[in-house]
Amino acid sequence: SELAGADPVVAARAAFVAEADRLKTITRATTLCDGSRFENSAEHSWHLALYALTLAEHAPAGVAPFRVIRMLLLHDLVEIDAGDAPIYAQTAASQAAMADLEEAAAARLFGLLPADQGADLNALWHEFEEAETPDARFAKALDRFQPPMQNIASDGVSWRSNNVTYQMVDARVGAAVRRSLPDLWAHVAPRIAALLD
Amino acid sequence: SELAGADPVVAARAAFVAEADRLKTITRATTLCDGSRFENSAEHSWHLALYALTLAEHAPAGVAPFRVIRMLLLHDLVEIDAGDAPIYAQTAASQAAMADLEEAAAARLFGLLPADQGADLNALWHEFEEAETPDARFAKALDRFQPPMQNIASDGVSWRSNNVTYQMVDARVGAAVRRSLPDLWAHVAPRIAALLD
Numbered sequence: 356s357e358l359a360g361a362d363p364v365v366a367a368r369a370a371f372v373a374e375a376d377r378l379k380t381i382t383r384a385t386t387l388c389d390g391s392r393f394e395n396s397a398e399h400s401w402h403l404a405l406y407a408l409t410l411a412e413h414a415p416a417g418v419a420p421f422r423v424i425r426m427l428l429l430h431d432l433v434e435i436d437a438g439d440a441p442i443y444a445q446t447a448a449s450q451a452a453m454a455d456l457e458e459a460a461a462a463r464l465f466g467l468l469p470a471d472q473g474a475d476l477n478a479l480w481h482e483f484e485e486a487e488t489p490d491a492r493f494a495k496a497l498d499r500f501q502p503p504m505q506n507i508a509s510d511g512v513s514w515r516s517n518n519v520t521y522q523m524v525d526a527r528v529g530a531a532v533r534r535s536l537p538d539l540w541a542h543v544a545p546r547i548a549a550l551l552d
Numbered sequence: 553s554e555l556a557g558a559d560p561v562v563a564a565r566a567a568f569v570a571e572a573d574r575l576k577t578i579t580r581a582t583t584l585c586d587g588s589r590f591e592n593s594a595e596h597s598w599h600l601a602l603y604a605l606t607l608a609e610h611a612p613a614g615v616a617p618f619r620v621i622r623m624l625l626l627h628d629l630v631e632i633d634a635g636d637a638p639i640y641a642q643t644a645a646s647q648a649a650m651a652d653l654e655e656a657a658a659a660r661l662f663g664l665l666p667a668d669q670g671a672d673l674n675a676l677w678h679e680f681e682e683a684e685t686p687d688a689r690f691a692k693a694l695d696r697f698q699p700p701m702q703n704i705a706s707d708g709v710s711w712r713s714n715n716v717t718y719q720m721v722d723a724r725v726g727a728a729v730r731r732s733l734p735d736l737w738a739h740v741a742p743r744i745a746a747l748l749d
């Protein structure tokens with residue numbers, strides 16, 4: 356609905372934040388800490404940004420907390436079009452198909468913004484996905500670290516329903532977390548073992 | 553559950569982010585843009601941080617976007633103990649009682665963290681509440697601006713169910729938004745009028 360006198364830059368940004376609202380309807384495979392329901396990707400993104408704010412002191416040298424938080428606020432927006440792919444259900448073929456869907460989603464969603472800003476945020480999302488810079492690796496490590504924390508709190512409700520073993524968590528989560536957050540892995544590893552062994 | 557060898561600083565930060573998870577269970581008076589359900593305060597906090605990231609160019613001179621985003625990530629945590637107080641239901645007496653509850657909530661929640669960090673985050677939350685610095689005013693303006701955006705998208709579902717008028721929105725929301733975000737108020741004011749007049 357175009358109204359007279361609307362500033363097109365403001366209108367574009369307003370359309371982007373309104374469209375982003377749909378991330379609140381994307382359900383993840385991880386529950387709340389109380390096990391009462393599955394979490395959605397919007398509240399998950401908030402939680403990860405709060406993790407980054409709280410745990411910044413444990414980041415490797417050279418990590419810029421503000422860039423990490425910006426990445427985490429954006430990192431799941433592509434799920435609005437592509438959906439959430441639970442980590443324990445992925446195969447090489449499903450990952451390749453998902454990467455194409457996510458690429459198209461990023462083009463559509465960041466394309467709602469003024470061109471320069473959309474390109475900047477799309478580049479930040481790609482940096483996260485590629486997980487090659489220290490900021491992106493730290494952001495990815497937090498994204499891997501939070502679901503075990505939810506499972507520890509809920510006595511492993513989402514792990515148990517997916518028959519997840521300690522070896523699976525160690526292989527798919529442990530590697531990324533150990534590399535960027537060794538102190539935090541040391542905190543959770545014995546708790547994961549106690550739950551799943 | 554204390555495990556041998558746990559680093560107490562890591563354990564404190566892990567306890568804080570796990571407790572913060574409860575913000576996902578606090579329901580607000582505003583719905584999603586699609587009107588399908590009320591939003592919760594965790595996903596709302598994510599959305600506001602995304603607003604700040606997207607709309608930083610419209611902030612008054614001197615506003616530091618990272619401080620604003622940190623404030624917004626934290627601003628509703630006290631609701632875990634104190635609940636959400638819908639803006640159109642507040643009186644002077646209910647506001648004073650709520651302020652006491654929120655003060656105690658902040659002491660408890662930020663008190664889970666290592667002392668220095670807890671004091672820093674508690675001070676940031678107080679800065680937001682007092683709304684006197686440019687960063688806090690911008691953060692508060694975004695917090696006022698987002699519910700009208702949700703109502704415009706949902707054809708005013710939560711306003712209609714509370715018999716909200718244009719004059720009420722203008723008085724309780726317009727003043728704060730106009731001061732910090734005049735371009736954005738110019739964008740939404742005619743849309744609000746079209747919906748509520």
Ligand SMILES: [Ca+2]
Nearest residue numbers: 399430431498
């Ligand atoms: Ca994620």
